[in-house]
Amino acid sequence: MSQAREVRGELLLGRKVLGPGGRVDARIEEIVLEPQGDDYVVREYLSGPEGFLEELMDFAGGTPLLRHIPFLGRRIRRRPIRWDWLDLSDPERPHLKHPSTDASR
């Protein structure tokens, strides 16, 4: 009987995601859920504008006028990370994994 392990969603947000070499790849900005029967399960993690200032810059990047201010107006791309690509065995240091590299297969 496997132990159900708990992770706090609100602490995952804003956590840096480490890439294969241990480099910081992104920050988890949002967790997208979808229904599965009676449950809601994680479909993917989004990285993108993190925090208030980045949101403002993202907004500026979307307006016709402010977009042209160099430092200010950039649109911030979000990259989805599928649920099985994130290894949460150490919840404080989530890192990217590709499901096909999972040695237990």
Place this chain on the structure above:
Amino acid sequence: MNLTRDILDQQVVDRRGQRLGKVDGVILELREGAPPRIAAIEIGPVAVARRMHPRLAAWLQRWLHGHGPRSDGTLRIPWSQVKAIGVDVRVDLIADGTPARAWEEWLRDHVVRRLPGAE
């Protein structure tokens, strides 16, 4: 449905429409070979404090347990009792008597009611 946009920090309301608190925390259950599922939502000041700094949370928890109603005010609501996510998060229970109301009820009984004209 998104965690930050639709669940976290949203207002929680009980079966009768009473305000319980905000969604201060979300508990995800990790599973082998299956995506994590939402197990519960959590209401409580310690959960908020933990989002700032874990030491702040530990201190707050000790303080809350040592004073007043001797409760840290944390209420964990299993996902099965969450009925709707919309303008508010509606849950299928009654607020009274739950830890989320512990401090409100204690302050009401020990301070507010002692002042004239409180009812």
Place this chain on the structure above:
Amino acid sequence: MKKYLQVTLGIFTSIGGFLEVGAIATTAQAGAQFGFRLAWVLLLGTICVIFLVEMSGRLSAVSKHTLQDAMRERFGAGFFLLSTIPGMVVDWLVLASEIGGVALALQLVTGVGYQWWAFPVAIAAWLLMWKGNLGLVENGTALLGLVALAFVVAAVRLHPPLHDLAAGLVPSLPRSDGAGYWFLAVSILGALISPYLFFFYSSGAIEDQWDENHIGSNRFTAIVGMSFGAVLAFGVLTAAAMVFYPRGIQVDRYEQVALMLTEALGRPGLYLFAGALGITCFGAALEVALGRAYVLAQGFGWNYTLNSPPANSARFSLVYTGMIGSAAVLMALGIDPLTLTVFSMALTAVTLPLVTLPFILLMNDRAYMGEYRNGWIGNVAVVGISLLASLIALVAIPLQLLGG
């Protein structure tokens, strides 16, 4: 039609939020030192407040969330705490100044020192919040606040040169005492554009259960309500410009400010001034205490309402009780109300961007505003106001040190 009577919320908000001890003090000083030349700052402040108040009301009516509620839900607990804690400290100082204002008014009339009036005033305000409901607080103060029209009556009676007043409405550079000029300009804006004003208005909209049907009456309330406050403020500026400026009188004591009204209205002017000062400050004290109690209650998800007994919202009730009691202590200890007022206006100016910047994102958020999102006019306004607020925040403290 009843919706348009909601304008009392607007008038009350403007009497307490717009015209209160800070506005009276800074506007009177502006009139005394620079005549009509700072009138444009009043106009600018009024326009900013009208836009922000309308947006607070629209946000509440459409999203069914108050401004502070939306700030936590949209930006998270971290941002909420970081912006709320400094805001509460500043507003606590403002609250002490307002209590001081009422106490000074009573001192003017009775000769009994303001320190003795601090606690009675606080208790009176507390009783009104404890036993009264929002309607009583809004309507009662709005009605009584009409006494502030005495400033307008006095201003008219002094026959101000209209072309000087009109010229003052155009922004101009100072001819002398640049630091003092800009310091007053910043102080006036800090006094007029107060965050607690928007928190209170937005909470009032929710307690009064506004919805999409109130969009039009909200706009009307914001414009008429705030303009009413502006007319009062212009009255103060004009009276000061006519009475003090020609004589080169510097206003640094409240008793002198009362001269504005006695000159035009005779002996009753003293009582009218005390009445206007006392009531506007009383209204402001209620708004600040309630506004901040609403912020905490909504941010943490507690029950909050003035429309049922305090036992039903224990934490909310204890917050405003605690705030007003502790603020009264500052006055009872004998801290000079005028000095504290000027200081807390500068601090308010510093915290202003924390409120105006979130507006930009909230008013464009489809989930909150649906089809009532800001149009380009609203966005130009809110971005412009935020830039202004950020500029003011940067210069407020340096200017206070240089020119205050």
